[in-house]
Amino acid sequence: MLSLFLFVIHSYSRNLIHDEPGKFRLILICWKPGHYNAIHDHNGSDCYFKVLQGRVREIQFQKQSQKSDKEYDEGEVCYLESLNLSHQMSNPDSETIAVTLHLYIPPFDTCHIYDPNGQQIEEVVLSYASEHGEPLYDDCHQLL
């Protein structure tokens, strides 16, 4: 099943699996070795993620200070509450990919990026490498 969705472009790839407008959204994220995202929020949505393959590191921030810095192995689940929290995720491994399944309640299409001091830098529109198994870019390819 995973092979339907693992499309990768230049960065960590976000793959839309399922959307229930106003209720929830499921996305699959593929992280190549060393990939990471910016410190960001979830625009008021709650988030759960589960590691399906590999290992990820997640740093949570509350306002201007770091709240936690943890690594999650295959099968582990993490919850990020919406209120006043931001976070940054990465694949800390130098050789193996990581795959994570994210549940957002409710769905959101933009989020805010922060610097390490908690200052908001910009609002970004989130995009996908694939939707429902269909790649959206010519340079997408399947990893598995």
Ligand SMILES: N[C@@H](CS(=O)O)C(=O)O
């Ligand atoms: N919120 C991120 C993934 S993660 O860092 O939770 C995204 O939607 O791309």
Ligand SMILES: [Fe+2]
């Ligand atoms: Fe996130």
